[in-house]
Amino acid sequence: MSASSARATPDPNLDPSDVTMEKRVRPERKLVNDYNEMLTADGEGAFADRLRGFLAEDAVCHEASNLPWGGSWSGIDGFVEMFGAFARSMEEAPNVTATGVSAGPASLMARGELVFREYSLVVPTTGNHPSEHPCIERYLIENGRIQSIAVFFFDTTALVKLLQ
Structure with a gap:
């Protein structure tokens, strides 16, 4: 087969508007990426304002109900409360070094107004053995803002056990 006759067959399931090229990133993906960067950065101003x-x-935001910060949190104040509950649960866990909690490298996938983020929550322990907890988050974007987030940890039981 010659090089001129070897052509890629387009994937009928691929929407060309979902393709991310080096110079073009879907705004929904950028919003989710920037949001998560903001969460891990030392920012100026009140957290609620950011x-x-x-x-x-x-x-x-919907989190598994068996987590210490679990439940459904609504509005900006609800998100502030949720992040406070998350931080307290890490700080109060006897086997966790709370200052080192982080999200590992993330993959983002966008399809229309939905963005999926896959990563691992990395929780350092006092025994110097980080505990990794795979997670997928589903973001719904409306009018250029995050309308909802649903968080799915692979094994909430293991995460809860670590925090006890």
């Missing part, structure tokens, strides 16, 4: 740059005023 959240407002990314979240709809009535945004909601």
Whole structure:
């Protein structure tokens, strides 16, 4: 077969608008990426004010109910409370070094108004053995803001056990 006759067959399941090229990133993906960078950066100003740059005023986050910070959290104030509950649960866990908690490298996939983020929550332990907890988050983007986030840890039981 000659090089001129070897042509790639387009994938009928691929929407060309979802393809991310080096110079073009879907705005939904960029929003989710920038939001997560903001969460890990030392930012100036009140945390609630920084959240407002990314979240709809009535945004909601759903976390597994068996987690110490679990439940459904609504609005900017709800997100502030959720992140506070998350931080307290890490600080109060006897086997966790809370200052080193981080999200490992993430992969983002966008399809229309939905963005999926896959990563591992890395929790340092007092025994110097990081505990990794795979997670997928589903973001719904509306009007250029995050409207909802649903968080799915692979094994919430293991995460809860670590925090006890």
